[in-house]
Amino acid sequence: MLTTWWQNRLFGAGYRLTAPREIVIDILIETDNHLSVEDIYVKALKINPSIGLATVYRTLDLFAQIGIAQKFDFGDGKARYELTDNPKKDHHHHLICIRCKAIIDYSDFMKEELRLMDKTQAALSQKHQFKIMHHTIHFYGICEKCRKSH
Numbered sequence: 001m002l003t004t005w006w007q008n009r010l011f012g013a014g015y016r017l018t019a020p021r022e023i024v025i026d027i028l029i030e031t032d033n034h035l036s037v038e039d040i041y042v043k044a045l046k047i048n049p050s051i052g053l054a055t056v057y058r059t060l061d062l063f064a065q066i067g068i069a070q071k072f073d074f075g076d077g078k079a080r081y082e083l084t085d086n087p088k089k090d091h092h093h094h095l096i097c098i099r100c101k102a103i104i105d106y107s108d109f110m111k112e113e114l115r116l117m118d119k120t121q122a123a124l125s126q127k128h129q130f131k132i133m134h135h136t137i138h139f140y141g142i143c144e145k146c147r148k149s150h
């Protein structure tokens, strides 16, 4: 059987594939949003009514720890999660509004941006003899809507 990148990461870190882990992964693959623990819990309940909130918490914690998911933490106890690499979604960067906590995905990169990423990655790999596998880019600020309401 073909294993996926996230299974490799899970097994590689010494963990098994349990039913709750599979449910949480499926939810993360199928969504276009950055979901909170509660969002994921509500969806998980529809798949398996016996799943517990604590299990969902632990599962997401584990996924963030071993790099299966990235965690967006606003320090308000409402962390949001997204798969590190979702086969159903284009590689994207994030604009994160610190006021309304909106997370904007964009993948319509500017030419300057692509050139900068390529150059930076090449130079970093060279300088540190480091093989770069992937990257995440987050820009923090105030979104258009929030700027207009002030």
Ligand SMILES: [Zn+2]
Pocket (backbone or CB within 6 Å): 091, 092, 093, 117, 135, 137
């Ligand atoms: Zn990128």
Ligand SMILES: [Zn+2]
Pocket (backbone or CB within 6 Å): 097, 098, 099, 100, 101, 102, 142, 143, 144, 145, 146
């Ligand atoms: Zn905003």
Ligand SMILES: [Zn+2]
Pocket (backbone or CB within 6 Å): 034, 082, 092, 094, 104, 105
């Ligand atoms: Zn995203």
